[in-house]
Amino acid sequence: MCETPEYPAVRRVIDAAARKGVALDVRVFPASTHTAEDAAAAVGAELGQIVKSLVFVAVTDQGAPDPILCLVSGANRVDLGRLAAVTGKGDIRRATAREANELTGFTIGGIPPMGHTRPLRVVMDPDLGRFQVVWAAAGTDSAVFPVPPATLRILANAEVAQIAEDVRQAPRDPGRTSAQDLGL
Ligand code: 5CA
Numbered sequence: 001m002c003e004t005p006e007y008p009a010v011r012r013v014i015d016a017a018a019r020k021g022v023a024l025d026v027r028v029f030p031a032s033t034h035t036a037e038d039a040a041a042a043v044g045a046e047l048g049q050i051v052k053s054l055v056f057v058a059v060t061d062q063g064a065p066d067p068i069l070c071l072v073s074g075a076n077r078v079d080l081g082r083l084a085a086v087t088g089k090g091d092i093r094r095a096t097a098r099e100a101n102e103l104t105g106f107t108i109g110g111i112p113p114m115g116h117t118r119p120l121r122v123v124m125d126p127d128l129g130r131f132q133v134v135w136a137a138a139g140t141d142s143a144v145f146p147v148p149p150a151t152l153r154i155l156a157n158a159e160v161a162q163i164a165e166d167v168r169q170a171p172r173d174p175g176r177t178s179a180q181d182l183g184l
Contacts, residue, residue, distance in 0.1 A: 009106060009139035016115030017155055024145045026138045034109035034141040036074035043135050043144060050074030050144075051128060051136035051152065053111040055100040058089035067095065067103040069120045071113050071136070071156060073127040076164035086123060086161040109141035113156040124149075124158035 010026055017024045033039035036050040052072040057065035068087055070078050084092050097108050105117030113122065113136050128134050128149045135144045136152065153160060 007140050007143065009110065010143050011139075012105075013112045013115040013139040013145075016112075020155055022147075022151060022155060024138065024147075026143050026145045028138075028140075028143045030142070032109075032141055033137070033144050039135060039137070039144050040074060043146075045135055046131070047074040048076075048127065049131045049134045051113060051134050052076075053113055053137055054078060055095035055103060055111065056080075056083060056092050057095050057099060057103070058087065059091045059093070065095070065099055065103065067099075067120050068092070069104070069111075069113070069116075069122045069156075070163055071122060071124040071128065071152070071158060072164060073125050073130075073134075076125055076127055076167060078163055079165040082161075082165075083123065083163045086159075086163055087121065106137075106139055107141070110137045110139050110143065112137050112139050113152060113158070115139065122156045122158040123163055124153055124156065124160045125164050126160050126162060127164060128152065129160075 014024050029042045031042055033042045036052050039050045040047045052074055054070045056068045060066050072078055080092055100108050104111050133146045134149050135146050138145045
């Protein structure tokens with residue numbers, strides 16, 4: 001692990017957080033953190049603690065792709081029907097790797113939750129609130145940072161909404177809601 005990230009892409013992520021008053025603790029690994037599984041192994045976290053930053057596009061009347069960034073718990077998959085319902089967009093599909101790069105300014109495997117080249121609508125999976133700390137990509141496929149989910153929501157200016165497919169999860173404390181888990 002290297003302590004001083006020299007990558008310009010990582011610098012953009014650190015600077016975006018700094019503008020919101022948050023000092024990021026970016027960790028750069030010699031091994032890839034390209035996938036959520038890689039990242040979980042590198043940091044020694046549960047898969048669910050890894051923030052997948054997945055780019056989707058809604059097709060507009062003008063034909064230009066309208067980007068939506070989903071911050072999803074590493075163990076979950078996005079349900080396109082739920083994402084359409086949450087965003088009010090009808091025709092949503094996964095961005096291609098090239099589109100994801102053009103729309104965010106980062107490459108798949110390192111797409112961060114914030115610091116993009118232009119503002120994106122961001123929707124966050126409430127399951128991330130099950131953890132005290134989650135880990136997100138920091139701009140490259142070997143850099144991640146730990147962050148409390150409530151801070152992540154603020155950094156990404158994300159709306160929290162149920163966008164994941166239903167999967168069997170470890171039992172949640174029935175007295176708590178997802179919003180409470182996020183400290184919202
Ligand atoms: N650094 C890790 C953990 S923070 C990370 O960025 N994970 S990720 O899930 O946000 O990004 C990798 C994901 O990109 C893969 O799970 C895969 O679903 C997606 N992906 C990989 N190749 C493509 C592609 N060609 N088009 C669209 N999505 C892709």
